[in-house]
Amino acid sequence: MIRVQGLTKDYGSRRAIDGLTFDVEQGEIIGFLGPNGAGKTTTMRILTAYMPPTEGQAIVAGYDVVEDSLEVRRRVGYLPETVPLYPDMTVFDYLKFMADLRHLPNAEERVDEVVEMVGLGERINSYIGTLSKGMRQRVGLAQALLHRPQVLILDEPTIGLDPAQVVEVRNLIREIGKERTVMLSTHILSEAQQLCDRVLIINKGKIVAEDTPANLQLRLSGGERMLVRVRGEAEEAAQVLHKVKGVQAIQAFPDGRIEFNFPPGQDVRAEVARALVQNGYDLLELRPLQMSLEEIFLELTRSEEQA
Numbered sequence: 001m002i003r004v005q006g007l008t009k010d011y012g013s014r015r016a017i018d019g020l021t022f023d024v025e026q027g028e029i030i031g032f033l034g035p036n037g038a039g040k041t042t043t044m045r046i047l048t049a050y051m052p053p054t055e056g057q058a059i060v061a062g063y064d065v066v067e068d069s070l071e072v073r074r075r076v077g078y079l080p081e082t083v084p085l086y087p088d089m090t091v092f093d094y095l096k097f098m099a100d101l102r103h104l105p106n107a108e109e110r111v112d113e114v115v116e117m118v119g120l121g122e123r124i125n126s127y128i129g130t131l132s133k134g135m136r137q138r139v140g141l142a143q144a145l146l147h148r149p150q151v152l153i154l155d156e157p158t159i160g161l162d163p164a165q166v167v168e169v170r171n172l173i174r175e176i177g178k179e180r181t182v183m184l185s186t187h188i189l190s191e192a193q194q195l196c197d198r199v200l201i202i203n204k205g206k207i208v209a210e211d212t213p214a215n216l217q218l219r220l221s222g223g224e225r226m227l228v229r230v231r232g233e234a235e236e237a238a239q240v241l242h243k244v245k246g247v248q249a250i251q252a253f254p255d256g257r258i259e260f261n262f263p264p265g266q267d268v269r270a271e272v273a274r275a276l277v278q279n280g281y282d283l284l285e286l287r288p289l290q291m292s293l294e295e296i297f298l299e300l301t302r303s304e305e306q307a
């Protein structure tokens with residue numbers, strides 16, 4: 001559904017995205033994660049045919065975003081970062097206007113349908129200027145859905161919403177994602193974890209990771225950092241661990257927790273346990289540390305900085 005090859009965009013001398021290559025399959029919900037300025041919005045604007053790339057190619061719903069930009073726009077729904085809404089129009093008038101721009105048949109019926117879908121029924125005759133941020137976000141979503149697009153591109157769809165509305169919009173996206181291909185950007189890692197089949201992490205215009213949320217977590221934790229907890233002085237117990245082969249980067253905490261690294265594929269648990277017990281420490285806990293998606297994200301974007 002989305003095929004991206006070597007996509008690059010320069011704003012003057014600033015390279016915003018740099019040789020992005022990825023695919024999104026039909027029916028997939030893909031999360032696009034990255035810090036501020038990573039290039040998410042830039043990529044999305046290219047994929048929705050609002051702006052051409054400097055180099056590279058993007059095929060969306062079977063059409064090239066440069067060669068066949070109109071065909072792409074017909075098949076793609078876009079919720080931009082800042083939704084350009086008209087405060088002096090009612091929800092109905094705005095959506096009808098957008099439907100007419102797209103030359104949709106039975107525009108009024110279709111407007112009623114999308115308004116129902118996004119749960120705006122009661123506010124259909126309200127002026128957009130009087131709506132809350134969350135309601136406006138829904139108008140934006142309704143607009144993106146009008147023409148029954150095969151692909152939806154949502155730039156931070158839950159930003160600025162209250163927690164209840166976040167849940168509602170996520171449920172809506174999940175529902176929409178059952179039939180369509182969805183690409184959404186977010187800074188909220190738990191959101192990606194809840195919604196997405198796969199995540200792309202982008203930093204400084206380059207993809208630094210691409211996997212399922214679960215695999216990312218596995219891959220980066222990899223059992224390489226371990227936690228032990230002893231009764232008593234962790235500082236002292238940590239001295240014992242210094243003598244165990246392979247154990248590195250030992251950190252002791254006042255609550256009796258000790259964390260350490262060990263080389264991949266080398267299980268040091270038995271030796272660590274033995275060493276501690278032989279030296280008179282009660283071993284209360286010994287387990288691999290799972291990195292949270294936040295930690296993975298920081299790790300990935302940090303290592304890129306050093307490179």
Ligand SMILES: Nc1ncnc2c1ncn2[C@@H]1O[C@H](COP(=O)(O)OP(=O)(O)OP(=O)(O)O)[C@@H](O)[C@H]1O
Binds near residue numbers: 038041043
């Ligand atoms: N119209 C523009 N003119 C010049 N530079 C731009 C323009 N739009 C974006 N940039 C630059 O391109 C880079 C990528 O920006 P982009 O908006 O794509 O990032 P983003 O990942 O969407 O960030 P955020 O999370 O803050 O929305 C940034 O360095 C930004 O300053």
Ligand SMILES: [Mg+2]
Binds near residue numbers: 040042
């Ligand atoms: Mg952005």
